[in-house]
Amino acid sequence: MSHSPHIVVIGGGFAGIECVKALRGANARITLIDRQNHHLFQPLLYQVATAALSATSIAAPIREVFAKRKDVSVLMDEVRSIHPEMRAVNLASGRRIEADYIVLAAGLRSVYFGNDEWETHAPSLKSISDAIEIRRKFVSAFEAAELLDDDADRSRQLTFVVIGAGPTGVEMAGAFAELSRKTLRDEYRRFDTSDARVILIEGQDRVLPTYSPGSSEQAKRDLEELGVEVMLNTLVEDMDDMAVTLSDGNRVATSTIVWAAGVAGESIGSTLNSERTKGGKIVVSDDLSVPDHPNIFVAGDIAHVIDPKSNAPVPGVAPAAIQMGRFVGRAIKRELNATRNNRPSPDRSAFVYRDKGSLATIGRNRAVAELAGRRFSGYPAFLLWAIVHIYFLIGYRNRIMTMLQWFWQYVHYDRSARIIPTKSYEFRDKE
Amino acid sequence: MSHSPHIVVIGGGFAGIECVKALRGANARITLIDRQNHHLFQPLLYQVATAALSATSIAAPIREVFAKRKDVSVLMDEVRSIHPEMRAVNLASGRRIEADYIVLAAGLRSVYFGNDEWETHAPSLKSISDAIEIRRKFVSAFEAAELLDDDADRSRQLTFVVIGAGPTGVEMAGAFAELSRKTLRDEYRRFDTSDARVILIEGQDRVLPTYSPGSSEQAKRDLEELGVEVMLNTLVEDMDDMAVTLSDGNRVATSTIVWAAGVAGESIGSTLNSERTKGGKIVVSDDLSVPDHPNIFVAGDIAHVIDPKSNAPVPGVAPAAIQMGRFVGRAIKRELNATRNNRPSPDRSAFVYRDKGSLATIGRNRAVAELAGRRFSGYPAFLLWAIVHIYFLIGYRNRIMTMLQWFWQYVHYDRSARIIPTKSYEFRDKE
Numbered sequence: 034m035s036h037s038p039h040i041v042v043i044g045g046g047f048a049g050i051e052c053v054k055a056l057r058g059a060n061a062r063i064t065l066i067d068r069q070n071h072h073l074f075q076p077l078l079y080q081v082a083t084a085a086l087s088a089t090s091i092a093a094p095i096r097e098v099f100a101k102r103k104d105v106s107v108l109m110d111e112v113r114s115i116h117p118e119m120r121a122v123n124l125a126s127g128r129r130i131e132a133d134y135i136v137l138a139a140g141l142r143s144v145y146f147g148n149d150e151w152e153t154h155a156p157s158l159k160s161i162s163d164a165i166e167i168r169r170k171f172v173s174a175f176e177a178a179e180l181l182d183d184d185a186d187r188s189r190q191l192t193f194v195v196i197g198a199g200p201t202g203v204e205m206a207g208a209f210a211e212l213s214r215k216t217l218r219d220e221y222r223r224f225d226t227s228d229a230r231v232i233l234i235e236g237q238d239r240v241l242p243t244y245s246p247g248s249s250e251q252a253k254r255d256l257e258e259l260g261v262e263v264m265l266n267t268l269v270e271d272m273d274d275m276a277v278t279l280s281d282g283n284r285v286a287t288s289t290i291v292w293a294a295g296v297a298g299e300s301i302g303s304t305l306n307s308e309r310t311k312g313g314k315i316v317v318s319d320d321l322s323v324p325d326h327p328n329i330f331v332a333g334d335i336a337h338v339i340d341p342k343s344n345a346p347v348p349g350v351a352p353a354a355i356q357m358g359r360f361v362g363r364a365i366k367r368e369l370n371a372t373r374n375n376r377p378s379p380d381r382s383a384f385v386y387r388d389k390g391s392l393a394t395i396g397r398n399r400a401v402a403e404l405a406g407r408r409f410s411g412y413p414a415f416l417l418w419a420i421v422h423i424y425f426l427i428g429y430r431n432r433i434m435t436m437l438q439w440f441w442q443y444v445h446y447d448r449s450a451r452i453i454p455t456k457s458y459e460f461r462d463k464e
Numbered sequence: 465m466s467h468s469p470h471i472v473v474i475g476g477g478f479a480g481i482e483c484v485k486a487l488r489g490a491n492a493r494i495t496l497i498d499r500q501n502h503h504l505f506q507p508l509l510y511q512v513a514t515a516a517l518s519a520t521s522i523a524a525p526i527r528e529v530f531a532k533r534k535d536v537s538v539l540m541d542e543v544r545s546i547h548p549e550m551r552a553v554n555l556a557s558g559r560r561i562e563a564d565y566i567v568l569a570a571g572l573r574s575v576y577f578g579n580d581e582w583e584t585h586a587p588s589l590k591s592i593s594d595a596i597e598i599r600r601k602f603v604s605a606f607e608a609a610e611l612l613d614d615d616a617d618r619s620r621q622l623t624f625v626v627i628g629a630g631p632t633g634v635e636m637a638g639a640f641a642e643l644s645r646k647t648l649r650d651e652y653r654r655f656d657t658s659d660a661r662v663i664l665i666e667g668q669d670r671v672l673p674t675y676s677p678g679s680s681e682q683a684k685r686d687l688e689e690l691g692v693e694v695m696l697n698t699l700v701e702d703m704d705d706m707a708v709t710l711s712d713g714n715r716v717a718t719s720t721i722v723w724a725a726g727v728a729g730e731s732i733g734s735t736l737n738s739e740r741t742k743g744g745k746i747v748v749s750d751d752l753s754v755p756d757h758p759n760i761f762v763a764g765d766i767a768h769v770i771d772p773k774s775n776a777p778v779p780g781v782a783p784a785a786i787q788m789g790r791f792v793g794r795a796i797k798r799e800l801n802a803t804r805n806n807r808p809s810p811d812r813s814a815f816v817y818r819d820k821g822s823l824a825t826i827g828r829n830r831a832v833a834e835l836a837g838r839r840f841s842g843y844p845a846f847l848l849w850a851i852v853h854i855y856f857l858i859g860y861r862n863r864i865m866t867m868l869q870w871f872w873q874y875v876h877y878d879r880s881a882r883i884i885p886t887k888s889y890e891f892r893d894k895e
Contacts, residue, residue, distance in 0.1 A: 070607055071883040087518040087865075092883045096651035106653045109607040109884075126611045161885040176501055176540040180557045220527035222537045430872050434518075437868065441861050452502040452523045453540075454592040 048138035048333030048358035055362025083208035084451035197294030198235035319383035479569035479764030479789035486793025514639035515882035628725030629666035750814035
């Protein structure tokens with residue numbers, strides 16, 4: 034071959050990282066592009082938002098992950114468009130990059146179902162910045178409550194609304210309740226922190242709708258024992274700075290709203306001009322390539338592919354993204370090897386999702402797990418959840434730091450990451 | 465006594481925290497007011513700015529420190545004015561608080577010597593937010609350099625200017641140089657990270673001007689061995705988005721400027737209407753009270769008091785602040801006890817500063833120390849520096865986390881805290 038083949042991977046999430054790892058030794062040049070400079074361990078992001086973990090424990094600079102891989106070049110840039118016919122991408126920095134293979138692993142973004150203005154009131158949880166903003170709002174509400182004399186004002190400050198009872202919403206609501214009732218218990222002098230209300234709102238008739246009904250029941254019981262008010266079959270009609278209006282007509286005065294209700298494929302997917310689902314996911318062939326574009330693959334949450342075993346779409350969870358990324362990386366490597374040896378490309382196999390089960394934690398010693406058709410909860414599920422999450426965290430340093438912080442918290446009920454960073458200049462020039 | 469006496473402490477830095485600790489068992493109501501919700505271990509803040517430590521490792525929620533002290537009430541609020549005659553303070557939230565004793569421990573702020581507009585170009589290092597902003601600028605400059613084709617543009621991105629060669633400036637410049645030459649070495653593909661320039665600018669004729677000339681020499685040698693360009697007898701004439709103009713006429717194109725040159729007493733001190741130094745510090749009596757206002761004390765960096773042993777002002781360092789805070793707390797406690805037992809107040813003693821020595825670190829195994837008249841450097845000074853800083857860090861959790869991160873870094877040259885947080889919404893609505 035006259036030149037070493039070039040592979041562009043868009044997105045440094047689970048799928049993108051695993052794809053590049055699987056391409057080790059493929060004798061290719063690989064360019065990994067991400068808007069952020071770090072891989073983020075999304076499943077633990079809610080723990081940053083709830084002050085259990087420091088942000089740096091669950092993020093790894095992408096460059097550091099591939100520092101030793103001289104075949105990998107990392108660009109912190111944003112892909113503005115993909116040109117499938119030309120196999121090229123245009124970047125926000127103005128550069129245009131051509132490739133032999135493109136792997137789109139851009140993931141999902143939060144959507145507000147046509148109410149984009151809600152975003153200013155109800156941050157969602159997608160980035161480190163989002164998590165720190167939610168933490169700031171939550172901790173600041175308690176600080177504000179300590180300064181207030183009016184009961185109604187104080188109870189508004191101490192009302193926290195989480196919208197959407199999927200795993201993120203459930204984990205967030207449980208952690209808010211634990212923070213209020215346990216961690217902060219001794220720290221305020223003018224009110225009882227257990228008077229704080231945590232309200233979890235879900236449009237469907239159960240929490241964790243993608244889990245089995247038994248797990249949903251267990252999770253709801255756990256949440257309620259922690260003090261969370263669970264409102265099912267309830268939609269949000271409107272929201273503003275002061276309150277959320279619900280479909281049952283109630284108006285809930287609140288200081289802090291978190292949006293965990295809707296996601297859709299990142300908008301870059303639209304530039305492929307191929308079939309997409311209503312949720313903006315890209316409908317791919319069974320080998321995860323884009324129909325009519327065999328050298329363009331889609332992996333991770335933004336890919337829509339039907340699992341032949343369950344006849345349902347492969348779910349948008351980390352293990353599926355990891356499997357897809359690895360699958361695509363291996364497929365490309367096989368083809369490059371064949372070409373290099375002047376053999377015909379092997380037939381591509383179909384992606385098969387291996388469901389490893391589902392895990393969600395609600396609080397200390399409270400979790401639900403579904404593994405190999407078995408359902409369990411309580412301490413065993415909680416412990417399994419912790420072990421699995423440590424195992425999948427990237428980087429030994431992050432694993433050790435996270436274990437240490439969890440251990441400390443488990444023993445002391447302590448969540449020391451609850452600092453509110455305020456810029457110096459906000460205090461300036463008062464003289 | 466008809467009511468339990470009320471003590472207001474302004475500032476949750478070293479002096480404020482130590483004062484409240486010393487007041488344990490004084491049978492008083494104590495209100496501790498700070499604009500931030502956390503105590504910050506300032507001596508290690510530059511390590512957050514240079515990605516060695518996570519922000520949460522060097523900050524402790526003030527409430528958590530005093531959770532068990534039911535006599536202490538913590539308010540996250542800003543004092544707008546102090547009324548010495550009425551012994552009252554007015555808060556930004558609108559409240560007015562009266563007290564039997566007021567302890568002002570508000571610390572210092574950065575000043576730009578009449579060039580306030582420089583602050584937008586050259587952040588100083590006073591808060592967690594400042595540190596994260598400096599870290600963002602530094603890491604982003606390397607990311608930008610990887611995207612640039614023009615050599616001049618790239619070398620501007622890779623030029624870092626630190627203004628002021630006191631301990632903070634020296635430690636910062638050394639850490640920037642180590643980051644560029646060691647930590648980031650393998651991670652960029654389009655340039656050699658050791659081409660990055662780190663320039664340290666100092667108006668006086670040596671670095672660390674408050675140290676002995678021998679230590680200054682040693683620190684300069686260490687800095688230069690690490691690759692820092694040290695410019696002495698040099699002032700900054702002007703700066704903008706693109707460059708710094710120096711007093712020797714040179715214009716240095718740079719992406720990142722850090723201000724470590726000037727500090728002054730927090731402006732709240734002016735509302736006391738008592739004598740202040742040019743630097744805005746409050747001139748206090750030898751018992752640290754404000755002349756003519758025996759029940760108003762000043763402690764920490766904002767206090768100006770002459771040390772009778774050296775005949776020089778007590779320096780603005782953490783051990784001095786700790787000693788002053790403790791001294792004031794004990795003095796107040798003694799007086800309250802006397803009053804409670806219907807004894808006359810004991811005569812107040814004069815504050816005596818016990819100089820524990822000076823320590824500054826320049827890089828791995830490089831530090832200077834001055835202890836009990838002896839000067840040493842290299843590995844012993846480095847080790848001592850690490851031990852002392854761990855010892856003074858508040859909270860066991862912070863100590864363990866910091867030790868662990870240091871150990872990891874020492875073994876691996878790794879600084880994993882170099883994530884750039886970007887908000888999700890900055891990437892929105894490109895569709």
